[in-house]
Amino acid sequence: MSSRFNLNTPKMFIRTRFNYEKLPGADSQSSSPMRTGSWSKSYRNPMWANRLQRPRLSLGRLVMLVVAALMMVSMLATGIYKRHRWHDQQRKGEDRKLYHWERFPRLRGLFNGVRTLVPHADWVSEQAYVKYSQSPNPEDNIKPKWPPMSKEHKEPPMNPMPFNPYPDFTSSSYLKSHEPVEPCFLDEEENVPTPDIYAYPGIPQNQTAPFFGSYEELGINDKVCFERFGRLGPYGYSYSRDQGGFDLAGKAEKHGADLMWSFEKKIDYRNVNWNSAQKRCYEKNKVRFQKNETDASPKTEDAPPAxxxxxRHAYILRTWTGYKYSDYQILTIRAMINELALKSGGEYDVHFLLHVKDDSIPIWSSDEVYQKTIQDNLPKEFWGMATLWSEQQMRMYYPEPFPNNVYNHAKAPVHSVYRSAHFAMQWFSQVHPEYDFYWNWEMDLRLTGHYYEFNTKIGDWARKQPRKGLWERASRYYIPELHGSWKNFTELIEEEMYNSDEKPVWGPPKFDNTGMLPSPPETEPPRTYLTDNYEWGVGEDADLITFNPIFDPAKTNWVFRDDVSGYDLELPEPPRRCAIITVSRLSKRLLDLMHRETYLMKHHMFPEMWPPSVAFHHGLKAVYAPHAVYFDHNWPLENIDGVFNHPPKPTDSVFGWGEHNQLGNSFYYNAGFSSELWRRWLGGREWNQGGPVEEENGSGRLCLRPTLFHPVKHENLAT
Known part of the structure; x- marks a missing residue:
């Protein structure tokens, strides 16, 4: 047990977002590129024999010898340099002052594998196990449970099953209120059906519980877990390239993984055209989304209800020229298209919003150049799904000036993608007005769960949220183990607000300005705050869904909080809201307001501040979705709540100088644990732990509940 709960903190170099991850090649620093040992010297040839047998040293042979010698010297020097750099970083890691959270015990339960699977009813989280196993109360000993695992029997104790989060499209109850769903296929001849993915109906015993968020509250299935073969296998992860896959499994531990091929057929993805598949799927099912022309006609008493x-949703992957698509990323994108667009009967469309970084390329003058740019920068299977844009185009679409900037900390032009990534999203929504919602998705996101379940359940949950206390709840992390139920959390926020000097948000806020667009009339509250019984807003779709809290940047020292343009500098800065990481779901109503605020009013803010601030100014419905976020250290609950939800002063905020507190979790812009855990889930070795040998000799490959990871900057697996 002591080896599993090793309290020695790994040597993490985490002064920046990049240094947390182990440097490439660190696993092999102890091995030398030079061969050791000596040749036998048992006898010596006479001088005349050497002269007869020695080959003539031609110029070609001499060049080859020099090249070989240089390669050997280079390899030796590289090995010495890498070893020196690794030891130097180890020394620096030991010398530096640890952050307070690094002194908490390490959590290792997320690395328990499929051989420790138990039904959800028998699962005890790692935090509960540690808590109860260390309790002096003998009655608490009933709680601890240790993973059952037989070293002789390496098969998982249960079998994977198809995971289907969709409504029963063929049931009478569904067809009573919805149009029928026509099934979609990967090929035009409709011979290749859409694949299923597979999950295990259990959880590894003592797997770590998330500190933030709740599967149960969002309606996401928390009683299953996904491992890499069942999650990515149907998209070509494990089988050979001759069969149309990627052959990425290698020598990885895979006991029990092949059971899914009893039900699933391997698909040759070499000739799949995802754009055509999406379009065919929508055409077959467009009656589900379009209003019938006969809707306005008089209804008879016997007419069935409409x-x-x-x-409809546009799922937008923001990418750029020169971006390199790893095989793992291609698997992820295939999963998005299949699970969101095809198996749903066309509810989503996946798009690539491709930034052309070279403004001199005449993409708007030539269809051939336009198509060549796509073909040079996207894998072939995704051609036809891309929309190009450039900063030069945005300068024309939203022309200067954007006056009265408070402070441009980035020292970049207003049209640079760094300061105005939202310009392209706004433009896209005007070019493609056929969608109701637009998902702003980044290329370094990964999800172990099912895309349709994750995205749809979050939208359903947001629709149920009342507007009373909405902005205040959205500014906090939800910690179920501390806050209890969501109802209790709601009441707690209400009490905090009552005992503070803060005025609750209720409709569009009033603030001094010299020109604002009118807000939609429906955003005016129908009753006073005190007389509303958490009714207003229930059943209303959210205009903005974020995946981190929506906070007031004026109460933090977040570096870009004053990147505000277009407002009167003689007046106080307008009130603002912000959500770190631009990943979000935006409504057409919100994007239209953002667009008009930009071109009519010349209002502008930093990208992570702009959508929440426009939603705030105009009284739109905005929520933070409390998805599961895991940590690699066992924070005391009161401590994590105080640090993340109640910083004593602005400089302590985790959205500013206190961002180091985010390094050890699974979702933030600088989270280091996210990459480590994702690559371990893929079978890689991190911090000299994990990898094929350890999985084979230990508890098997990782199996995680649905988890959204950010950022994942690379998928180069060390083994």
């Missing part, structure tokens, strides 16, 4: 029409 069928419910569904909203």
């Amino acid at each position: 069928k419910k029409k569904l909203p």
Whole structure:
């Protein structure tokens, strides 16, 4: 047990977002590139024999010998340099002052594998196990449970099963209120059906529980876990390239993984055209989304009730020229298209919003150049799904000036993607007005769960949220083990607000200005704050869904909090809201307001501040979705709540100088644990732990519940 709960903190170099991760090649520093040992000297040839047998040293042979010698010297020098650099960083890691959270015990339960699977009812989280196993109360000993595992029997104790989060499209209850769903296929001949993914109906015993967020509250299935073969296998992860896969499994531990091929057929992805598949799927199912022309005609008493029409979603991957798509990323994108667009009957469309960084390329003058730019920068299977844009285009679409900037900390032009990534999203929503919602998705996001379940459940949950206390709840991290139920959390926030000097947000805020667009009339509250019984807003789709809290940047020292343009500098800065990481779901209503605020009013803010601030100014519905976020250290609950939710002063905020507190979790812009855990889940070796040998000799490959990771900057697996 002591080896599993090793309290020795790894040597993490985490002064910046990049240094947390182990340097490439660190695993091999102890091995030398030079061969050791000596040749036998048992006898010596006479001089005349050497003269007869020695080959003539031609110029070609001499060049080859020099090249070989240089390669040997280079390899030796590189090995010495890497070893010196690794030891130097180890020394620096030992010398530096540890952050307070690094002194908490390490959590290792997320690395328990499939051989420790138990039904959810028998699962005890790692935090509960540690808590109860260390308790002096004998009655607490009933709680601890240790992973059952047989070293002789390496098969998982249960079998993977198809995971299906969709409504029963063929049921009478569904068809009573919805149009029928026509099944979609990967090929035009409709011979290749869309694949399923597979999950295990259990959880590794003592797997770590998330500190933030709740599967149960969002309606996401928390009783299953996903490992890499069942999650990515149907998209070509494990089988050979001759069969149309990527052959990435190698020598990885895979006991029990092949069971899914009893139900699933291997798909040759070499000739799949995802754009055509999406379009065919929508055409077959567009009656589900379009309003019928006969809807406005008079209804007779015997006429059946009108069928419910569904909203459509654009799922936008923001990419750029020169971006390199790893095989793992291609698997992820295939999963998005299949699970969101095809298996849903066309509810989503996946798009690439491709930034052309070279403004001199005449993409707007030539269809051939436009298509060549796509073909040079996207894998072939995704051609046809891209929309190009450039900063030069945005300068024309949203022309200068953007006056009265408070402070441009980035020292970059207003049209640079760094300061105005939202310009392209706004433009896209005007070019593609057929969608109700637009998902702003980044290329370094990964998800172990099912995309349709994750995204749809979050939208359903947001629709149920009342507006009373909405902005205040969105500014806090939800910690179920401390806050209890969501109802209790809601009441706690209400009490905190009552005992503070803060005025609750209720409709569009009033603030001094010299020109603002009118807010939509429906955003005016129908009753006073005190007389509303958490009714207003229930059943209303959210205009903005974020994946980190929506905070007031004026109460922090977040570096870009004053990057505000277009407002009167003689007046106080307008009130603002911000959510770190631009990943979000935005409504057409919100994007239209952002667009008009930009071109009509010349208002502008930093990208992570702009959508929440426009939603705030105009009284739109904005929520932070409390998805599961894991940590690599066992924070005391009161401590994590105080640090993340109640910083004593602005400089302590975790959205500013206190961002180091985010390094050890699974979701933030600088989170280091996210990359480590994702690559371990893929079977890689991190910090001299994990990898094929350890999985084979230990508890098997990792199996995680649905988890959204950010950032994952690379997927180069060390083994």
